[in-house]
Amino acid sequence: MRFPKLFAIFLLAATTPALAQKPAKLKYPTDDNSRVYDAVEQPAVPKGGPQGYADYLASHQKYPTAAMQAKQEGTVMVTFVVEKSGSIGEVEVKQPVAPLLDAEAIRVIKSAPKWTPAHQKGKVVRQRVTVPVSFVLAEGSGEVVEVPAAGATKPGQPLPPGAVAATPGTTSVVGTAPNGAAIIRPEKSAQPVGGNAAFFAWIAANQKYPDLARKRKIQGKVPVEFTVQPDGSLTDVRVVQKHGSGLDEEAVRLIKAAPKWEPALYQGKPIKQKMALPVLFQL
Structure with missing residues (x-):
């Protein structure tokens, strides 16, 4: 049988192997603008650098009273996305510790300044x-009792035995600590003789920069807690956030060796008060 010429050409094309066809162009996927990177050539940087960011978190952290009273502490690992604008998004807890601490860690991260993307x-x-957000209980933590009614104490009221001043800046007026000690709001908070400027000037003049920290070029602010006793002496000194390389030990030494303070006063009588301040190490 003889096929028409056009039909024969069609049949030939239909039976030709696929390898003989012209290869199609491959399409490579383009970068997704919404992609979130875990590792990059130039990582995002917080305002003020890592140390400045750590200082921000420490100074703006509000330890939940209920968590403090329950003696809850630990490090909450928080993960988030630094957007192209530098803003923070998709904040969530990666390693939870306790509901109240987790919530506070998220709050302080969200309230932080923008990053460099x-x-x-x-x-x-x-x-x-x-980012890790640490919650560390100081010795005697949980002793601040919130009392909404101001002025609950009356002039001339006897000073409670073993009275301890509430932390400066709280709304505490009168309360009882878990260990039975009375918590009161002082009429005047403890302060260095000559003021804060004189105290920090003394710290700077008497500071002995640790050789190891100097060699490693480590510097920063070491947060220290201590108690100002009724006689003005400084006791119970402890570092809240350790830096290592000898900085912690030097910070404790400085506070212990520092001149006496003017103690907190309640009804004209000196009482002890827990204080906190940073000791600056700068090369």
């Missing part, structure tokens, strides 16, 4: 970051 291949990109 990450860069990958010369372009601004989104990056996922994980």
Whole structure:
């Protein structure tokens, strides 16, 4: 049988192997603008750098009273995305500790200033970051009792035995600590003789920068807690957040060796008060 010429050409094309066909162009996926990177060439940086960010978190952290009274502490690992604008998004707890502490860790992260965004291949990109938020109980923590009614004490009221001044800045007026000690709001908080400027000047003049820290070029603020006794002496000194390389030990030594303070006063009588301040180490 003889096929028409056009039909024969069609049949030949239909039976030709696929390898003989012209290969199609491959389409490579383009970068997704919404992609979140875990590792980048130039990571996102918080305002003030790592140390400045750590200082911000420490100074703006509000230890939940209920968590303090329950003696809850630990490090909450928080993960979030630094957007291209530098804002913080998708904040969540990666390693929970306790509901109240987890919630406070999220709050303080969300309230922090914007970051400098990450860069990958010369372009601004989104990056996922994980930051630890530590909650450390000081000795005697949980002793501040919230009392909404101000002025609950009356002039001339006897000073409670073993009275301890509430932490400066709280709304505590009168209360009882778990250990039975009375908590009161002092009429005047403890302060260094000559004021804060004189105290920090003394710290700077008497500071002995640890050789190891100097060699490693480590500097920063070491937060220290201590108690100002009724006679003005400084006791119960402890470092809240350790830096290592000898800085912690030097900070404790300085506070212990510092001149006496003017104690807190209640109804004209000196009482002890727990205080906290940073000891600055700068090369």
